[in-house]
Amino acid sequence: xxxxxxxxxxxxxxxxxxxxxxxxxxxxxxxxxxxxxxxxxxxxxxxxxxxxxxxxxxxxxxxxxxxxxxxxxxxxxxxxxxxxxxxxxxxxxxxxxxxxxxxxxxxxxxxxxxxxxxxxxxxxxxxxxxxxxxxxxxxxxxxxxxxxxxxxxxxxxxxxxxxxxxxxxxxxxxxxxxxxxxxxxxxxxxxxxxxxxxxxxxxxxxxxxxxxxxxxxxxxxxxxxxxxxxxxxxxxxxxxxxxxxxxxxxxxxxxxxxxxxxxxxxxxxxxxxxxxxxxxxxxxxxxxxxxxxxxxxxxxxxxxxxxxxxxxxxxxxxxxxxxxxxxxxxxxxxxxxxxxxxxxxxxxxxxxxxxxxxxxxxxxxxxxxxxxxxxxxxxxxxxxxxxxxxxxxxxxxxxxxxxxxxxxxxxxxxxxxxxxxxxxxxxxxxxxxxxxxxxxxxxxxxxxxxxxxxxxxxxxxxxxxxxxxxxxxxxxxxxxxxxxxxxxxx
Amino acid sequence: xxxxxxxxxxxxxxxxxxxxxxxxxxxxxxxxxxxxxxxxxxxxxxxxxxxxxxxxxxxxxxxxxxxxxxxxxxxxxxxxxxxxxxxxxxxxxxxxxxxxxxxxxxxxxxxxxxxxxxxxxxxxxxxxxxxxxxxxxxxxxxxxxxxxxxxxxxxxxxxxxxxxxxxxxxxxxxxxxxxxxxxxxxxxxxxxxxxxxxxxxxxxxxxxxxxxxxxxxxxxxxxxxxxxxxxxxxxxxxxxxxxxxxxxxxxxxxxxxxxxxxxxxxxxxxxxxxxxxxxxxxxxxxxxxxxxxxxxxxxxxxxxxxxxxxxxxxxxxxxxxxxxxxxxxxxxxxxxxxxxxxxxxxxxxxxxxxxxxxxxxxxxxxxxxxxxxxxxxxxxxxxxxxxxxxxxxxxxxx
Numbered sequence: 001x002x003x004x005x006x007x008x009x010x011x012x013x014x015x016x017x018x019x020x021x022x023x024x025x026x027x028x029x030x031x032x033x034x035x036x037x038x039x040x041x042x043x044x045x046x047x048x049x050x051x052x053x054x055x056x057x058x059x060x061x062x063x064x065x066x067x068x069x070x071x072x073x074x075x076x077x078x079x080x081x082x083x084x085x086x087x088x089x090x091x092x093x094x095x096x097x098x099x100x101x102x103x104x105x106x107x108x109x110x111x112x113x114x115x116x117x118x119x120x121x122x123x124x125x126x127x128x129x130x131x132x133x134x135x136x137x138x139x140x141x142x143x144x145x146x147x148x149x150x151x152x153x154x155x156x157x158x159x160x161x162x163x164x165x166x167x168x169x170x171x172x173x174x175x176x177x178x179x180x181x182x183x184x185x186x187x188x189x190x191x192x193x194x195x196x197x198x199x200x201x202x203x204x205x206x207x208x209x210x211x212x213x214x215x216x217x218x219x220x221x222x223x224x225x226x227x228x229x230x231x232x233x234x235x236x237x238x239x240x241x242x243x244x245x246x247x248x249x250x251x252x253x254x255x256x257x258x259x260x261x262x263x264x265x266x267x268x269x270x271x272x273x274x275x276x277x278x279x280x281x282x283x284x285x286x287x288x289x290x291x292x293x294x295x296x297x298x299x300x301x302x303x304x305x306x307x308x309x310x311x312x313x314x315x316x317x318x319x320x321x322x323x324x325x326x327x328x329x330x331x332x333x334x335x336x337x338x339x340x341x342x343x344x345x346x347x348x349x350x351x352x353x354x355x356x357x358x359x360x361x362x363x364x365x366x367x368x369x370x371x372x373x374x375x376x377x378x379x380x381x382x383x384x385x386x387x388x389x390x391x392x393x394x395x396x397x398x399x400x401x402x403x404x405x406x407x408x409x410x411x412x413x414x415x416x417x418x419x420x421x422x423x424x425x426x427x428x429x430x431x432x433x434x435x436x437x438x439x440x441x442x443x444x445x446x447x448x449x450x451x452x453x454x455x456x457x458x459x460x461x462x463x464x465x466x467x468x469x470x471x472x473x474x475x476x477x478x479x480x481x482x483x484x485x486x487x488x489x490x
Numbered sequence: 491x492x493x494x495x496x497x498x499x500x501x502x503x504x505x506x507x508x509x510x511x512x513x514x515x516x517x518x519x520x521x522x523x524x525x526x527x528x529x530x531x532x533x534x535x536x537x538x539x540x541x542x543x544x545x546x547x548x549x550x551x552x553x554x555x556x557x558x559x560x561x562x563x564x565x566x567x568x569x570x571x572x573x574x575x576x577x578x579x580x581x582x583x584x585x586x587x588x589x590x591x592x593x594x595x596x597x598x599x600x601x602x603x604x605x606x607x608x609x610x611x612x613x614x615x616x617x618x619x620x621x622x623x624x625x626x627x628x629x630x631x632x633x634x635x636x637x638x639x640x641x642x643x644x645x646x647x648x649x650x651x652x653x654x655x656x657x658x659x660x661x662x663x664x665x666x667x668x669x670x671x672x673x674x675x676x677x678x679x680x681x682x683x684x685x686x687x688x689x690x691x692x693x694x695x696x697x698x699x700x701x702x703x704x705x706x707x708x709x710x711x712x713x714x715x716x717x718x719x720x721x722x723x724x725x726x727x728x729x730x731x732x733x734x735x736x737x738x739x740x741x742x743x744x745x746x747x748x749x750x751x752x753x754x755x756x757x758x759x760x761x762x763x764x765x766x767x768x769x770x771x772x773x774x775x776x777x778x779x780x781x782x783x784x785x786x787x788x789x790x791x792x793x794x795x796x797x798x799x800x801x802x803x804x805x806x807x808x809x810x811x812x813x814x815x816x817x818x819x820x821x822x823x824x825x826x827x828x829x830x831x832x833x834x835x836x837x838x839x840x841x842x843x844x845x846x847x848x849x850x851x852x853x854x855x856x857x858x859x860x861x862x863x864x865x866x867x868x869x870x871x872x873x874x875x876x877x878x879x880x881x882x883x884x885x886x887x888x
Contacts, residue, residue, distance in 0.1 A: 108719075108789040109815075131721065153663040164661060166670075167638045188785050189814045190626055190635040192847055194871055198637060198670020202663050222722055246581040248604050248691030289722065291744035348659050352581040380661035381582075417662045424664060435664055436654065443645075443653035444666045446877035450870055462665070 005090065007048050011068040015050055018060045023098065025049040034093050037078040037085040039427055040341060040391060041401075044086055046073065046093040053098045055173050055181055055211040062209065063179035065092050066456065073458050074205035076117065076148025079140040081344050082425025084152070084204045088460035094209055096147050102126050103212065110217045111170055111187045116147025116210050123215070132217035135162035138421070139329050147210050153202030155421030157328065158285065160379035161252035162218065164421060166201040173212035174200065177456035187214055199447055204423050205458040207451035221287035225297050226321040228313040229304045230278040234258050234374070237280035238354040240307035241378040245351045249299055253285040254379030255328055260338070261373040261386075265327040268334035272327025275311070282309075282378070283328055285321075331375050332386070338371055339388035343400045345407050349416035351381040360410040361385040361403070368399035382420035383411075409434060424462040433468035441468065497528050504566065510542055515566035522681065523650035525562060530648065530881025535559045537885065538677040540590060540619025559885060564618050564681060565590035574617075575599055576684065577658065584641060586658050586686040589618025596687075605689035608633045612773050618682040624674025628727040628738075628776045631718075631813035633690060636673060643669040644684035648879030658686040671874065678885070679878045693740035696726065697750055698768035700775065701735040701757040707799055707808045710735050711792045714812045716756055718788070723749050728813060729776050732806040734760065738772045776809060779849065780818035786844040791815045794844045797835050802827055817844070 007015075007026065015024045025031075031045040047070060052058040065072055071091035078085050078095075087093065096117030104113040107130040114123060120141040123134045137156035138144055144154065150172065155164040162168070171185025185197040200207055231237040237256055244254065257265070262274045262281055274281050284300055286293045293316075301312050315321055327334075335342045349357045358374060361383070365372035371388040385407055389400045408418055412434045419428060432441065441463060448455075448463070499505065501524040503514040516522040529536040537559040567590055568574045574591030578584075580603030587596060593615045597607050609627020611620070621643070626635040633639070642656025645668075655668035672679055704710045710730040717723055717737055727738035737753050739746045763771050786794045791812050798804065798817060807823035810816065819827075836846055875882075 106789070109787045153667075155661060155663075159661065163634075163638060164663065166667065167634055187787060188845070190630060190816070191785065191845075192624065192674065192783075194675055194874070195624075195637055195670050195673060196870060198673075199667050202667055219721065242581060245583060248583070250691060288741070289724065289745040289748060291748055292742040295742040295744060348662055350579065350582050350659065352579065377661070381659060382661050415658065417657050417659055418664045420659075420661045421663055428664075432665065435657075439651050440653045440655065440665070442651065443647070443655070443668055443878070447666050447668055447671070447874070450873040450877060453873070 005047070005069040007068055007070060007092070011064055012048070014064045015048070015061055018064065019050060019052045019057050023051045023053065023057070025051070034075070034078070035086060037075075037083060038081040038344075039083040039425065041397065042083055042426060044089060046087050047090050049093045049095060051095050051098045055175065058094065058209055058211050059175045059179045059181050061094060062175050062177070065094075066177060066179065071456055071459050072209070074151065074209045076145035076151065077119070077140075077143050079144040080148065080152060080425065081346065081422045082419075082427040084423055084425030084458070084461055085148075088426070096145060096211070099147075099211060105130060105132075105217070106187070107132065109187055110219070111214055112217055113212060113214045114146055115212055116145060116150070118146045120144050120146055120149060127217055128220075131220050133220055134215055135159070135168055135218055136165045139332060141329075146213050146215065150201050150210050150213055151203065151205045152421065152423040155377065155380070155382065157253040157255050157377055159421070160254055160377065161250065161287070166198065168216045169197055169201050169213060170216055171197060171214040172200060172210050174208040174210055176208050177452055177454050182208070185214065189216070200451075202423070204425060204462050206448060206461060208457060223288065223290045223293045223316065224321065225286045225293050225314060225316045226324050227282075227284040227286070227297060227300060228274070228324055229282040229284065229301075229309045230275060230311040231280040231282065231307075231309055232278070233308060234280040234358060235355050236308040237282050238358060238378070240282065240304045240309065242352050242354060243307065244300060244303050245379065247299070247303060249296060249303070251284045251296060251300060251379070252287045253283070254377075255283040256374065256376045256378045257281045257283070257328065257331060258374040260371065261331050261335070261375055264334040264337050264373065265331055267337055268330065270326050270330035270334055272323055274327055283324060328375070335373060335386060335388055338373070339390055341389050341391045343387040343389060343404060344422070345383070345385045345387070345404050346419050346422040347383050347385075347408055347411040347416060348420040349381045349383060349411050349414050351379070353414045353416070354378060354381065354383070356414060357383055357407070357410055357416070358385075361407050364403040364406040368403055370396070370399055370403055377420070380420060381416065405431070426461060429462060429464055432462070432464050436468070438467045497532065498525055498560070501525055501528060503562075506563070508542070510539065510561055513539055513561040513563045515563045517566055519567065519646065519652065519683065522562065522567065522646060526646070526648055526650055526681075526883050527881075529560065529883040534883070535885035536562050536883050538618070538622065538681040539563050540565065540616030540622070541592065541614040543613050543615040544619055544623040544625070562681070563590065564588075564683070565616065567683060573599070578603065580604065582658075582660070583689045583691075584658050584660065584686055585689060586684065587617050588684055589616060589621075589682040591617045593617060593620055600689055601692070604692050606692050607687065608639055608690055609636055610769055610773060611777065612770075617685055621673050621682055621685055622675065622677045628729060628772060628811070631728055631811065632724070632726045637670055639688045640669050640673050641686040641688055643672055643682055645672055645680035645682050647680040648881055648884045652683065656686065660688055679874060680884065693726075695743040695746040695764075696738065696740035696766070696768045697746055697762065697764045698771050699737045699739075699750065699753055699757065699759050700761040702760045703733040704735070705733055707733050707805060707810065708792050708796045709733060711795050711810050711812055713757060714810070715788065715792065717753060718813055720752060720756070723752050727772050727776070728811070730808070730810045730812070731775050732808060736772065736775050738768055778809065778818075778820050780809070781821040781824050781849055782819040783847045783849055784817040784839060784844045785847065786815045786817065786842070788812055788815050790842055790844070791817065794839055794842055797838050797842065800831070800835050802831060
């Protein structure tokens, strides 16, 4: 059996019986829509798309797909940026687009139980009246789903203070490759025993299908202040962040946007009032009690002045704050003004080495005549060097991938890592050997087999199939021939 | 004529007698690997041991009829001349150290750089031991449980394979988070060799308020819940001891003072301590290792406490963290439990959604509740153990 298996008419009919006519798509238009996620460089259409409404429907559908010999790629909104939510070769996509119910919000116990397809921003909206919020806030939060965030252990600007998704997931419901339903974790804040929730978060859909999630909610802070700090130099801006971390200042978010990003944002409908004469903008948010916010904001203002900030705007007004953040959250969309396509790198460096990696990225792109813009979750050391390109130009695509690889290698050499919040997927599969050796990956394979002994879930992703010793430097996406080597077993 | 060396001695491990019997000290990763393989081959169970503080805390139990485990220390794996700390970068707020490094040494080192470790614990525990035991601290209501602060691990499993996961970065999603499974696994999936932790800044100001007794433990829990739900109070630690509430506040000086005033509107203080001594006093009041731990929810923790107390004289022997919804019964409490605790109160606690975990040798009448302790997903657990310890050598005696 391999990913090329086709769905029989009997199987198609059985799926329709389980999830309804609208829950099964196998027409060419739907297949085209699902042939990639946000990583547009590679595409592969699924054999069928199944959209269950409940955990029980999902479990029944999985049993049918397994019997049909099809592998399954779980998918949320498809906003991922590494190719993780599209097939390597055939198979089915099981999406959570019709699983959008918020099942429970518990004000005293501070948790919510939601279906996996709930859109991230809708969850915080739903618990606002209870004075609570859900902390992970990826830039795609108006589209991405809680289940997708679980799959990628997603982050966002405010993860500097609150941590990525893994620190907010208390439990989940998981469908395994036999179509069995498992309830993992629960609402208990600090359960004992083996922690299965931990490895399931960030597992990129390779250990099962997450259909419901129980997440921790946090009390809304008493006061929030946003600071827009302007610099004439991107390097000085990076150094100011390193110094803020060294002085143990604790804002909830520290973001940096460079000049090209500022220009793109200001030229777009998301215009946030970022001044055109700044080479870099630092966007900082401070949350907590009123006195704490005032003291921390003043300290941040002082540090940034020491490093050459020429202007600081501070606001606690919710409307103004929202406008400042709209520019940051819409930065990736605004890049569409520069070129038709955008390669969003996602790498992590030690927070003392931000400037070093920015320099490497700039040189790698300049040497290849590529347009680079930078947006960072600077407080976490999570950089997003963004390269604008046109995918219709094969030579430019090649240069983009070369630059991306150089940036990854530089981060790893500096003590950093391949991905801070987007995951490995297909894009960085070959580069896993920059970070891990064969024994490390062997242990990860063992973990995978614990949950998925049949290689049924999202085969061909994240893990290099050949040993690291065998993988030589190769263009991105060509480090493995994963689907063929990782054929599922029945 | 001297006695012939034991198999472990011949592999280069050094025997040291201590409070737990003989502990074997490997001098290198290779010696540890050889010992584990020898244990698997000969059917001798082995258990990694840090300082043994969890053993003293009755976390690790010896079941009747089971072969005693051979304790293998991780402290001897710290290279000669090393402090045990591999890397501490104050500018990054992270530390990486060998597993056998004493927690107190780590605490002293990061204090120099303006940081603190979580959990804030005293005593002679080791880094690896704290992680293997999954010891979250009283500050979990501010920072979350320990597993959120373990950034990466290097672990030797039962086959002698050394594997890393995670790393030294505060944000990193590369690969599966295997370190999350090892945290709290009590060494059953592997011997932790090295760990990286996230650090917390030392606060500018901190203070501790211990309230006057509120009559009953349940009344204290309800008062603590009112502190928790106050929108203008953000506690560093919040728990009850007997019928008193203990609140620790930390952060910017002006904020701590404001929140202190708000707390005093809710509680009558018996004692107040400001400055770094606040943490020490907090640990003195709240760090007793429990004999029985009940997990529940903040919304039913007061009811569970009432069920626990019932007709039992437990007033000074209950410690409750309302935010984490943990009800701890001190070892002395077990002696005060009436026989009907296990036949009536405990089933009612279970009925109310509480989970009872025993952390010491089985009290009389409690055997039924060993099974009630949740061991989730046994099929997954079995597969994990089979993958990481196929020789069944890493058996913590229970």
